[in-house]
Amino acid sequence: MIQFTLNGKRVRLDVPADMPLLWAIRDHANLTGTKFGCGIGQCGACTVHLDGAPVRSCQLPVSAVAGKAITTIEGVSAPSSALPTKDRRARAAKAVQSAWTRLDVVQCGYCQSGQIMSAVALLADNPSPSDADIDTAMAGNVCRCATYHRIRAAIHEAAR
Numbered sequence: 001m002i003q004f005t006l007n008g009k010r011v012r013l014d015v016p017a018d019m020p021l022l023w024a025i026r027d028h029a030n031l032t033g034t035k036f037g038c039g040i041g042q043c044g045a046c047t048v049h050l051d052g053a054p055v056r057s058c059q060l061p062v063s064a065v066a067g068k069a070i071t072t073i074e075g076v077s078a079p080s081s082a083l084p085t086k087d088r089r090a091r092a093a094k095a096v097q098s099a100w101t102r103l104d105v106v107q108c109g110y111c112q113s114g115q116i117m118s119a120v121a122l123l124a125d126n127p128s129p130s131d132a133d134i135d136t137a138m139a140g141n142v143c144r145c146a147t148y149h150r151i152r153a154a155i156h157e158a159a160r
C-alpha cells in the first residue's frame, strides 16, 4: 500500500512498489490527463509535479513518492484547481491556461498536459523567463505537431 497526496487529497493505492507512477495515477487513481508517450523519459507527455517540481512519471516508481505531494494536470486546471492560492503555481497555472486558450496553442493535444505542467513549474520559479530559459525548461517536452513557437509565445504571454 503506497500513500501520498494527489492533487491535495491523501490517497492509498494498493499497487506494486515498482509500478511507474504514471500507471498508478492513470489506472488506479483514474486520472487520465497525464499521458503515456515514450515510456523512457524522453518525451515529457507524462510530466507531473513532485513536491512542486516537474518529473517524468513514467520513470518514477510509485514507492518513490510515498508521503510526498503529486500534482497532475487535473490538479492545476481551473475551475477545480487543487493548488492552494498561496502556491506560486496557482497564479502561473491560471495564466498558462488562459494564454494557451487565447493563443490557440493546441493542435492534436496529446502532449499538452505535459507541456502545461512544465510551463507552470517554470513560471512558478521564474515569473519572467527569457527565450533561453523557456527553451531550457521545455526542452524535454516533445510535440509531434511542432507547436513550439506557440508554446513559447504563450509562456511569454502568461508571464505578463
Ligand code: FES
Pocket (backbone or CB within 6 Å): 035, 036, 037, 038, 039, 040, 041, 042, 043, 044, 045, 046, 047, 056, 057, 058, 059
Ligand atoms: Fe514519460 Fe515519455 S512517457 S517521458
